[in-house]
Amino acid sequence: MYPSQMKAFKSAEPKTLGAVEIIIGTLAVILSTIVYKLHYHIQREIIILILNGAQLIITGIVLVHAGRRPTKCLVGTNIVLQLLTAAFDIVGFGLMARHVPFRGESYYYRDTEFLVNGILGTLIGSLVLACIIGLVVALFGLYALSVSAIKELTPIPNSTANPQYGSGGQAKSAMHAGN
Template sequence: MYESQIKAFKKAEPKTLGAVQIVIGFFTVILSTIVYKLHYHIQREIIILIINGAQLVITGIILVHTGRRPSKRLVLTTIVLQLLTAAFDVVGFGLMARHIPFRGESYYYRDTEFLVNGILGTLIGVLVLACIIGLVVSLFGVYSLSVSAIKELTPIPHSTANQHYGAGLQAQNAIHSGN
């Protein structure tokens, strides 16, 4: 990767966003496990959230590593994983939104309605935040691989940054002056 590509990617603060994703992943797994233990009839949705939380942790770890030592392959891998995680986040908060407000049918469930509603609302908010982080990191990754490379490869005439472009002009001036 070119230096301008690395700078463009690091503008997104990938290490910080990766750490936030790791925390969100652990938070999602813990809250999903609590709801899984309380209510058995929404187990399929909760299992998807637990998988999503584990995926957030793995994606966050890869994002932190990519922020430390960015390479073209790691940035491409991060883009794909972030888009995949964003898709799972959309599915996760879509599944949870079906159960808000939670209504229990038995006496046991009525005691925990307030708790479950709070946890499900928190999970939806956290998954929306994770989705936004994934999309932002993906956009910065695509930007850093495309636009910054074009800037690096485009020659600027009469620039001191690319000395080999100015050599032709100096040779032309030497010919015209008779040297």
């Protein structure tokens, strides 16, 4: 990667955002496991949230590593992982939004309605935050790979740094002569 590309990617603070994703993923796994144990009838949706939390943890680890030593491969992998995570986050909070406010069918569930509503609200909020982080990191990654590389490779007119791009005939004749 060019220095301008690294600077553009690091301007998004990938290590910090990766750490936030790891925390959100851990929170999602723990809270989803609590709801999984409390209510058996929404277990399919909760399993998706547990998988989403695990994916957030993995994506956060890759993002932290890319923030330390950015390469084109790691930035490209981050873009793909962040977009996949954002898609899973949208699905996750869409599935959970159906269950808020949670209403229990039996006396046992009525005792835990307030707890489950709080947990589901926290999960939805954290998934929205993770989705926003994923989209921001993906956009900064695309910017770093495209626009910054174009700036680095664009010739400066009348510059002596790259004589092959000069406007004078001397540079062209020197290139054709093999010098």
